[in-house]
Amino acid sequence: DQQVKQNSPSLSVQEGRISILNCDYTNSMFDYFLWYKKYPAEGPTFLISISSIKDKNEDGRFTVFLNKSAKHLSLHIVPSQPGDSAVYFCAASPNSGNTPLVFGKGTRLSVIA
Amino acid sequence: NAGVTQTPKFRILKIGQSMTLQCAQDMNHNYMYWYRQDPGMGLKLIYYSVGAGITDKGEVPNGYNVSRSTTEDFPLRLELAAPSQTSVYFCASQGGPSYNEQFFGPGTRLTVL
Numbered sequence: 001d002q003q004v005k006q007n008s009p010s011l012s013v014q015e016g017r018i019s020i021l022n023c024d025y026t027n028s029m030f031d032y033f034l035w036y037k038k039y040p041a042e043g044p045t046f047l048i049s050i051s052s053i054k055d056k057n058e059d060g061r062f063t064v065f066l067n068k069s070a071k072h073l074s075l076h077i078v079p080s081q082p083g084d085s086a087v088y089f090c091a092a093s094p095n096s097g098n099t100p101l102v103f104g105k106g107t108r109l110s111v112i113a
Numbered sequence: 114n115a116g117v118t119q120t121p122k123f124r125i126l127k128i129g130q131s132m133t134l135q136c137a138q139d140m141n142h143n144y145m146y147w148y149r150q151d152p153g154m155g156l157k158l159i160y161y162s163v164g165a166g167i168t169d170k171g172e173v174p175n176g177y178n179v180s181r182s183t184t185e186d187f188p189l190r191l192e193l194a195a196p197s198q199t200s201v202y203f204c205a206s207q208g209g210p211s212y213n214e215q216f217f218g219p220g221t222r223l224t225v226l
Binding site for chain 2: 004006009032034036041042043044045046049089093100101103104105106
């Protein structure tokens with residue numbers, strides 16, 4: 001049973017436009033969410049996170065939105081650049097204790113020049 | 114500060130062989146993790162450790178063993194390799210339960226023939 005779901009395996013966006021990557025979760029105990037970016041032949045790298053006490057967190061071109069009632073979060077990239085082409089993983093955890101992160105399957109973003 | 118390092122980068126094993134995947138971190142992190150990523154899939158947790166001498170099973174521990182004798186090192190042992198263990202293996206570390214960001218190594222690509 002997937003607790004963190006990324007239902008779009010891939011997404012193509014034109015350079016300069018907005019990329020929106022979506023993530024849904026089922027476990028109501030999750031209250032901390034992270035996005036990771038992964039290039040081929042490299043390990044994932046942390047991109048941005050959000051705690052459940054917020055509904056938005058922004059870092060430069062990247063913004064994460066959290067809708068707790070819908071158990072949904074999204075990552076917005078504006079404007080999208082070719083260097084953003086990568087696989088993006090959503091991850092979630094309860095904010096306390098030793099419980100490891102739970103990852104989604106990832107969405108492959110292709111930004112077309 | 115090298116972060117999280119993994120060796121080897123690539124390895125081909127024959128069925129029934131064994132090997133140890135090495136992982137080390139120099140950030141003095143208590144938490145360390147082993148994941149595997151199969152093609153088109155997300156990261157699945159194999160084992161994790163919350164400190165030296167303490168290890169625990171993740172989602173897919175069968176066929177693997179770990180040890181954590183020091184804070185820095187977290188080797189993953191494969192006994193009797195099987196084709197189903199063909200995957201990319203990532204090691205990660207984390208500062209502790211209040212620091213949710215995990216730092217990943219570059220991965221080890223393992224093929225079992």
